[in-house]
Each structure stands twice: as structure tokens, then as C-alpha cells.
Amino acid sequence: MKDLYLVYKNLTRKKMRLFLTTFAIFIAFLIFGAIMTLRGALNSGVEMSADNRLVVVHKTNFTNPLPYSYVNKTQAIEGVKQVTHANWFGGYYQEPANQVVTFAVEPESYLAVYPELVIEPEQRKAWLNNQASILVGERIALANGWKVGDRIPLSSNIFSHKEGGQTWDFVIEGIFRGAEQKTDTSYLLFHYKYFKETQSWGGDSIGWLILTTEDAAMNESVAKAIDNNFANSNAETDTSTEQAFNKAFIEQIGNIGLIIFGVVFMAFFTILIVVGNTMVLAIRERTAEIAVLKTLGFASIRIFKMVLIESCLLAFLGGLLGLGGAYLLIQGASENLARFLPNLVLDQNILLQALGYMLLLGLITGIAPAISALKLNIITAFNRG
Amino acid sequence: MSNQNLFELNQVAKRFTKGKETISIFQDLNMQIKDGDFLAIMGPSGSGKTTLLNLLGGVDQPTEGQITFDGQRIDNLSESQLAKWRANNIGFIFQFYNLMPMLNAARNVELPLLLTNLSRSERQKQVKIALELVGLSDRADHMPSEMSGGQQQRVAIARAVVSDPKFLLCDEPTGDLDRQTADEILQTLQLLNEKFGKTIVMVTHDPSAAKFAKQTVHLNKGEFVKAEELSA
Numbered sequence: 001m002k003d004l005y006l007v008y009k010n011l012t013r014k015k016m017r018l019f020l021t022t023f024a025i026f027i028a029f030l031i032f033g034a035i036m037t038l039r040g041a042l043n044s045g046v047e048m049s050a051d052n053r054l055v056v057v058h059k060t061n062f063t064n065p066l067p068y069s070y071v072n073k074t075q076a077i078e079g080v081k082q083v084t085h086a087n088w089f090g091g092y093y094q095e096p097a098n099q100v101v102t103f104a105v106e107p108e109s110y111l112a113v114y115p116e117l118v119i120e121p122e123q124r125k126a127w128l129n130n131q132a133s134i135l136v137g138e139r140i141a142l143a144n145g146w147k148v149g150d151r152i153p154l155s156s157n158i159f160s161h162k163e164g165g166q167t168w169d170f171v172i173e174g175i176f177r178g179a180e181q182k183t184d185t186s187y188l189l190f191h192y193k194y195f196k197e198t199q200s201w202g203g204d205s206i207g208w209l210i211l212t213t214e215d216a217a218m219n220e221s222v223a224k225a226i227d228n229n230f231a232n233s234n235a236e237t238d239t240s241t242e243q244a245f246n247k248a249f250i251e252q253i254g255n256i257g258l259i260i261f262g263v264v265f266m267a268f269f270t271i272l273i274v275v276g277n278t279m280v281l282a283i284r285e286r287t288a289e290i291a292v293l294k295t296l297g298f299a300s301i302r303i304f305k306m307v308l309i310e311s312c313l314l315a316f317l318g319g320l321l322g323l324g325g326a327y328l329l330i331q332g333a334s335e336n337l338a339r340f341l342p343n344l345v346l347d348q349n350i351l352l353q354a355l356g357y358m359l360l361l362g363l364i365t366g367i368a369p370a371i372s373a374l375k376l377n378i379i380t381a382f383n384r385g
Numbered sequence: 386m387s388n389q390n391l392f393e394l395n396q397v398a399k400r401f402t403k404g405k406e407t408i409s410i411f412q413d414l415n416m417q418i419k420d421g422d423f424l425a426i427m428g429p430s431g432s433g434k435t436t437l438l439n440l441l442g443g444v445d446q447p448t449e450g451q452i453t454f455d456g457q458r459i460d461n462l463s464e465s466q467l468a469k470w471r472a473n474n475i476g477f478i479f480q481f482y483n484l485m486p487m488l489n490a491a492r493n494v495e496l497p498l499l500l501t502n503l504s505r506s507e508r509q510k511q512v513k514i515a516l517e518l519v520g521l522s523d524r525a526d527h528m529p530s531e532m533s534g535g536q537q538q539r540v541a542i543a544r545a546v547v548s549d550p551k552f553l554l555c556d557e558p559t560g561d562l563d564r565q566t567a568d569e570i571l572q573t574l575q576l577l578n579e580k581f582g583k584t585i586v587m588v589t590h591d592p593s594a595a596k597f598a599k600q601t602v603h604l605n606k607g608e609f610v611k612a613e614e615l616s617a
Contacts (some may be wrong), residue, residue: 002499005492006485013487292483295444296544297472297500299465378444 003302007310010286018314021278025318025361026325028271029354032264033326036350039260044182044343051216052081053113054223055245056209059236063088065205066235071106074209077225079218084109085206087192090158093144100140101187102154103207104195107135113210116179123148123174131194133173137185141175148172154188160200168198182343210242268357276365279311283369290373291381304374311366312359319358323351390453391552391584392418392441397450397460399436399607410436411607414450420551423578423585425598432604434588435556441586442475442554443467455551472500476545476583480557482537484529490516490540491525497548515543519573535566542573546583553577555587559594571597 012018056074058064068085075083084106091102107128111117119127119135127135134154136146146152155167170190178185196204213222223239230237240248283290290303327346334344394416401408410433418424418441428434439445440452443459444467452460459470476497484493491512498508516522519539529537538558545553555574559567575597577583587598595601603610 006488006499009485009487009492288483289485292479292485293496294468295442295471295477296497297468297470297475299468301465379439 003306004309007306007313010282010306011310011313014282017278017282021275021314022318022321024271024274025315026322028267029319029322029358030325030329031267031322032354032357033323033346033350034329035260035263036353037326037330037344037346039256040347040350041344042256044184050116050212050242052213052219053242054211054213054219054226054239055242056211056226056237056239057245058208059227059238062208062238064235065207066209066237068204068206070209070230070235070237071206073229074211074226077222077229079213079215079222079225081212081214082109082112083209083211084113085192085209086110087195087205087207088158089154089190089195090156091154091188092157093152093154096155096157100154102156103187103189104192105189106192107189110189110210113212116183117176117185118179119174119176127173130171130173131191132170133190134170135174135176135189136172137187138175138177139184139186140188141172143186146172146175148175159195162198162200181345181347184343268361272361272364275311275314275361276368279307279314279365279369280372283307283373287376287381290376291378294376294378300374300376304370307370307373308363308366311369312362315358315362315365319354319361323354389420390417391420391422391455392416393451393453394440395451395453397440397447397452399433399440399445400448409607411447414607414609416609418584418586421578421582421584423575423597423599424587425595425601426586426588426604427590427592427595427601428604431606433607434604437604438554438556438586438588441552442477443471472497472548474550474552476548476550476553478538478541478545478553478555478558480560482529482534482541482561484537484540484544486529489526489528490521490532490543493529493540494543494547496544501548511547512543515547516540518546519543533566534562535569538562538566538570539573542570542577546577546581551584553583553585555585555589557589558587559589559591564593567591567594 056066056070058066065087066085071083071085074080087104089102089104091100092098093100111119111124123135127133134152141147150172151169152172153167153169157166160166161168168190176185176189177183192206211222213219219241223241226239227237293303294300323346330344330346394414397414397416398412399410399414401410414437426434426437436445440447443462447460450460451458454470454474459467462470484490485496488496491509494512494515495508498511501508503511512525513522516525519542521536521539521543524532524536524540527536529540532540538561542558553574558574559570562570571594574585574587578585578599585598587594589595
């Protein structure tokens with residue numbers, strides 16, 4: 001503790017150098033925080049997938065519809081616990097730019113398959129009993145200032161209302177929360193039956209099936225059985241685990257993992273060189289001072305520790321500022337991107353990883369100058385000076 | 386000055402290897418420094434003055450022979466033991482002051498006390514006394530860059546005495562100062578020797594500076610010689 005003042009004075013002795021080095025580390029951790037949060041948001045669907053949940057889509061393209069009869073046929077397959085289905089509504093609120101993820105679902109079975117959606121019992125009852133009502137996710141309700149009892153117009157960019165136009169009026173009967181922080185609550189659910197009755201075209205088809213199996217160990221056999229069952233039909237199916245489905249969906253953008261790794265690696269590699277070089281120069285400039293400290297009786301190992309503490313402090317200073325910047329950036333962005341990236345959250349895992357990287361950065365950039373300080377011979381140092 | 390030897394050098398040899406060549410600085414050097422002495426060591430460049438100072442200060446080890454300080458051998462101590470020994474027993478005063486440029490005078494003086502178990506308030510008290518002793522209590526908050534050479538050297542003296550070591554080693558302490566300031570510094574050293582009983586060894590090129598010491602020895606090619614031999 002007594003040496004901390006000395007470390008602090010050494011760290012702050014050249015203000016411009018401190019600013020520039022801190023700024024470089026700040027940028028690296030800003031990028032790290034923002035990109036890792038983005039990756040977390042993109043992967044949250046994958047992470048939150050249930051082990052025993054499967055998704056059945058049209059084999060040709062998941063946007064192609066499936067016959068409604070598949071619901072009961074699938075329910076009859078051995079190992080299937082509960083089947084539900086969903087249709088993409090293509091919804092928007094007030095204007096096309098305000099897209100709102102909306103599904104037409106069979107309410108009871110959907111809530112059974114997604115137990116992580118938490119609803120107050122009376123709201124659940126009200127939604128089930130009112131076909132012209134809508135169940136709203138907490139996040140999207142907050143973003144739009146909606147509350148239970150509100151009437152909202154919801155338009156579709158795909159379907160038309162039987163009575164003309166493309167807008168449906170719904171009353172909000174319930175707002176669902178997520179069982180966990182990362183549970184997606186940025187979408188709306190309404191009754192499939194009401195959807196079929198009020199739309200002008202579309203027939204008796206569903207978008208996709210979601211089902212749970214009796215046991216996750218049965219996933220593969222159940223998926224095979226479903227696809228075999230509908231083989232050689234007009235609508236062949238492709239069944240996969242929800243996790244695999246979500247992952248494949250995300251990877252349409254590209255290999256996210258590789259992109260993230262590339263960006264973070266480049267940022268850190270550059271910073272490593274910049275900070276490492278700065279530390280080496282800073283310690284070399286202080287050769288005579290280190291020799292004086294040793295002459296006064298400071299043990300070499302103590303000076304070694306002081307150099308390492310200095311480099312770690314520098315890494316933590318820039319790193320924490322960078323994370324703070326990333327937090328503010330994400331806070332700002334999450335409000336605007338809530339519809340597309342509902343789980344844009346700088347979570348504890350990212351913070352812990354970042355702290356680990358800060359420590360690593362401090363140790364790596366400090367170790368070479370610390371060793372040279374440790375080995376510094378007093379006489380050689382004074383002769384050099 | 387007591388009759389007791391503070392330092393004893395017996396048959397000390399010091400050799401350096403430079404490439405394939407071995408350079409001998411001392412061979413069979415014997416020396417005693419009495420407790421309370423103020424000794425000036427003079428001699429031409431390359432005579433071994435600084436090497437002798439390094440050996441006495443425990444920053445270098447002899448190739449052969451024994452060095453005893455206050456009855457304890459220091460030539461066989463490890464690097465960390467020597468560091469501890471230096472912190473407890475020796476105060477260093479350098480030609481170019483060697484103050485930490487980012488610390489004010491008080492913090493510079495406090496440095497040796499960081500190696501003790503004293504509390505912050507006890508350290509501050511000691512620092513105040515040391516700065517008063519060298520007449521710089523009003524400059525405690527000044528940075529080295531804000532002080533003259535003479536003032537910086539006084540801070541260095543305060544740093545050397547703050548932990549109350551028995552022995553002060555001065556390497557050309559007035560080499561970078563004008564005559565008047567040099568005399569003031571030397572008077573301070575004299576005061577430390579006479580009033581506070583510090584044993585002082587000072588290496589100097591300056592005969593005027595050596596006059597402030599109780600005795601002067603001359604070193605030439607690694608051997609103590611008489612002054613007449615040196616000039617001849």
C-alpha cells in the first residue's frame with residue numbers, strides 16, 4: 001500500500017502519454033464491450049432455447065407454410081409431448097418503419113410450450129377468453145408505453161383484413177414477462193383462430209410448428225420420425241432443435257463468431273503493442289531512478305511488483321473507462337434497436353471477461369519492463385546514466 | 386570519534402572481466418574506518434574510489450576478502466539481504482542528487498522510510514525533522530525542478546539521514562555545485578558528523594572539500610598512497 005503513491009506518481013508523471021495510452025485501451029474495451037454485447041444479443045435466442053424444444057419448418061424454405069393438419073399428425077408421433085404452431089403476421093405499429101414482431105398462435109398450447117413466458121393468472125385468463133385481444137411482451141410494451149386495457153391498431157405488410165385495409169384493432173389483455181432477464185419479451189401474440197377468421201386470404205395453413213419432446217435425448221429420433229412422416233408429401237418438413245434453428249438463422253448474417261474474434265483480436269493485438277511499447281519506454285527512462293530506489297534498499301522484487309501494478313492500473317483505467325463507454329453506447333442503442341435486438345445487455349459475463357482481459361493486458365505489457373527492472377544492476381545503471 | 390572500527394576490509398580484491406580480459410581494481414586491500422570518522426577519499430579517475438564506495442555501500446561485492454560492518458560480515462550477503470542492510474545502515478548522497486522528479490521534497494525524503502514499519506504520521510514527523518535539519522522545512526512541497534542544485538542536494542542529505550543510519554556515503558556531493566553552496570553542504574555534513582555522530586565517507590576530487598573531513602586518504606591504482614606520492 002505504501003508504494004501505491006509512488007506507482008500513482010509514476011503513472012501520472014507524463015500526462016499526455018497517460019492520456020494517449022489510456023485512450024487506446026479505452027477504444028479497445030469500448031469495442032470489446034459493444035461487440036460482445038452484440039454477439040450476446042444475437043446469440044440470446046440460441047442460449048435461451050429449451051433443450052427439448054424442436055422446430056418444424058417447410059423443407060424448401062422456412063417461409064413456406066405448412067398444412068394445419070400437421071399439428072395433429074405431429075402430436076401423434078411417439079415421444080412428442082406438446083405441439084403448438086405460429087404464423088408470421090408481418091406486423092407494424094402506425095407506420096411501416098415501426099415493425100413489431102407479431103405471431104398468430106394457438107394460445108394455450110403456445111404458452112405450454114414456452115413456460116418461460118410469465119403472465120399474471122387473471123391476464124392469462126382474459127387473453128384466452130378474448131379472441132380479439134393481444135398478449136404483449138414486457139419490453140415492447142415499455143418501449144411503446146402500452147398497458148393492459150389499451151386498444152392498439154396493428155397493421156400487416158403481408159395480410160389484408162376481410163373488412164378492408166391491412167389494420168387490425170386489438171385490445172391488450174395481458175403483458176408477459178420473461179422468466180429470466182434474457183428471455184425475449186419484444187414480441188406480440190394473438191389468436192390464430194381470430195387471424196384466420198379475419199384475414200382475406202391465406203387458407204388453413206400454419207407457418208411452423210414448435211413442439212416439446214418427452215425427453216431431450218429423444219430429440220433426434222423424434223425429428224427423424226416427423227420428417228419421415230411427411231416425406232414425399234407436398235410439404236416436406238425439416239425438423240431441428242430450437243437451438244440449431246436459431247443458430248442457423250443467426251448465421252445467415254455470416255460467421256458471427258469469426259467476425260467477433262477478428263475484430264477483438266485486432267483491437268487487442270494493436271493495444272498490446274502500443275501499451276507494451278509505452279511501458280518499455282517508460283521504464284527505460286527511469287533506469288537511474290530504479291537504481292536509486294535499489295540503492296536506498298528497495299528490494300528488486302518490490303520494484304518488479306511496482307512496475308506490474310503500474311501496468312495493471314493503466315490497463316484497468318483505460319479498460320474500465322472503455323467498458324463505461326460501451327455501457328452508455330449500448331444503453332443508447334438498445335432503446336433504438338429494441339425491436340431487432342431485444343437482448344442488447346452488457347451482462348455480468350462480459351464484465352467478468354473484460355476484467356480478466358484487463359488483468360491479462362496489464363500483466364503482459366508489464367512483465368518485460370518489470371523483469372528488466374528486477375534484473376537491473378545498480379552499478380551498470382549508474383554507469384549508463 | 387571512538388576507537389571502535391565500524392568498517393573493516395581485509396585482503397579485499399575486486400576484479401572485473403571485460404571480454405577475455407580481467408581487470409583488477411584492488412588486490413589485498415586492507416582498511417579500517419572508525420565509528421564517528423569523517424573520511425575523505427581522493428584520487429585520480431580510475432583509481433578505484435567509486436568501486437571502493439560501492440563495496441562500502443553494499444551495492445557491489447568483493448571478488449575476494451572480507452568486509453565487516455559493525456562486526457557483521459556483509460561480503461557474503463545475498464542481494465535481498467544487502468538491500469535490507471543498506472536500508473537499515475547506510476545513507477547515500479550522490480553527485481547529481483538523484484531525487485525522484487515526480488515527488489516533492491517531503492515525499493523524496495520519505496522514500497527510505499517506506500522500507501520501515503512506521504505509520505504515515507510517524508513518517509511525516511521524521512521527514513519534518515530531517516528537512517528542518519537541512520534548513521528546508523519551508524520547501525517541503527516544492528518539486529525538485531523548482532529548487533536550486535544546493536537545495537536539491539540538501540533534500541538528498543535529508544533523505545540520507547531521515548532513517549537515522551549510522552553511516553553516510555557521499556559520492557562527489559559538491560561536484561555539481563558552486564563554491565559557496567558546496568561549502569554550505571560540507572558544513573552540513575560536518576554538523577552531521579560532529580553533532581549527530583554519523584560516520585561519513587566522502588569521495589571527492591576537490592581538495593577544498595576534503596578539508597572538511599577529519600582525515601583524507603589517497604587512492605591510486607587500487608592502493609592507498611601518501612598525498613606526496615600521488616602528486617609525484
